[in-house]
Amino acid sequence: MRGTKKTCATLLGLIAFAAVCGSSNAGDDDQRAGQRSAREQDALTNGTRLYEVTETVHFGANGMTVTSRDAVAILMGFAPVGTPLCPVEALVTNPAARTCTVTGRGQDSVSLATGTGDVWGTFAVVVNAPGNSAVHVPDLPLMTGTFKGTNDLSPAVLRGVPLGSIRGTFVIDNDPSKTPIPFTGTFRLPFALDLTGGVKEPENEQEDAYYLSDDGTLTRVRSYERSLGFPSVRLEVKF
Numbered sequence: 001m002r003g004t005k006k007t008c009a010t011l012l013g014l015i016a017f018a019a020v021c022g023s024s025n026a027g028d029d030d031q032r033a034g035q036r037s038a039r040e041q042d043a044l045t046n047g048t049r050l051y052e053v054t055e056t057v058h059f060g061a062n063g064m065t066v067t068s069r070d071a072v073a074i075l076m077g078f079a080p081v082g083t084p085l086c087p088v089e090a091l092v093t094n095p096a097a098r099t100c101t102v103t104g105r106g107q108d109s110v111s112l113a114t115g116t117g118d119v120w121g122t123f124a125v126v127v128n129a130p131g132n133s134a135v136h137v138p139d140l141p142l143m144t145g146t147f148k149g150t151n152d153l154s155p156a157v158l159r160g161v162p163l164g165s166i167r168g169t170f171v172i173d174n175d176p177s178k179t180p181i182p183f184t185g186t187f188r189l190p191f192a193l194d195l196t197g198g199v200k201e202p203e204n205e206q207e208d209a210y211y212l213s214d215d216g217t218l219t220r221v222r223s224y225e226r227s228l229g230f231p232s233v234r235l236e237v238k239f
Contacts, residue, residue: 035224043078043099048085050077050102051225052233060109068109068117069157075104075123075235084170084181084239085125087143100125101138108151115154119166122146145172153187162189162199162212166235184238188212190221190231205229 043049053074060068078099079085086100106121122144129140149168155161164187169180188211192202202209209221209231221231 038222039078039224040099043080046236048077048079048083048102048237048239050075050104050235050237051227052235053227055233066112068111070107070109072105072107073233075102075106077102077235079125079237084183085123085237089143101127103138104147106147110151110153110157112157115157116150116152118148119151119168120146120148123170143172143174145170145175147171147183149183151187156187156189160199162191163187164189181239186214186236188234188236190225190233202231 053076055071055073057069057071059066060070079102081088081098081100085102102123103126104121104123106119108117108119110117123146124141125143126138127140127142128134128136128138132139147168147170149166151164151166153164155163166185166187167183169182171178171180190202190209190211191199192207192209194200205226210218211221211234213219225232225234
């Protein structure tokens with residue numbers, strides 16, 4: 001009898017645990033679905049936005065003087081249908097989609113004297129490959145290309161203002177004409193506030209972070225604008 005009672009208690013505990021976990025997972029799924037919807041609406045309202053997922057930085061030097069900041073960044077974001085990074089032809093696998101997922105790998109070398117420098121890299125419009133789960137990171141390229149231009153990070157490098165810009169062109173790989181398509185963009189670097197309201201680097205993943213808007217107001221970094229909890233640099237692209 002003792003064994004039966006213990007077994008029943010264990011089963012009841014497992015059932016309760018499963019119910020709690022099921023409720024939690026359903027809540028997580030709802031939250032993820034809400035974030036996907038918010039990301040899509042953001043792109044439809046504000047245009048193409050890419051986020052820095054990772055960055056590797058090196059510094060160039062001339063003797064004992066540091067002269068440049070050289071970086072490689074992996075980007076991911078979303079572009080509205082009908083823009084150069086989301087042509088209708090890219091939607092053959094999902095004609096009902098309103099945005100495209102865009103990934104990129106960019107490299108730049110910025111002078112610490114001027115805050116400007118060359119930038120170049122590759123990009124891809126990607127979808128979920130056959131066999132992946134619905135929540136898998138899109139990984140099958142439908143359209144690829146290259147880009148090059150100039151980064152101007154002088155506001156951040158020279159004045160400590162968390163902004164920058166990019167101007168350049170990109171070329172789609174399978175375009176027979178290889179016509180360069182011009183674009184511009186604004187980098188918004190995330191920051192936190194100290195006790196006096198001054199700008200500082202975020203110290204942990206739980207700390208509130210912000211972007212600086214063009215009019216000087218602060219915009220809170222949203223949950224889907226973070227990479228594994230860390231607030232991401234946001235690149236707003238215009239064509």
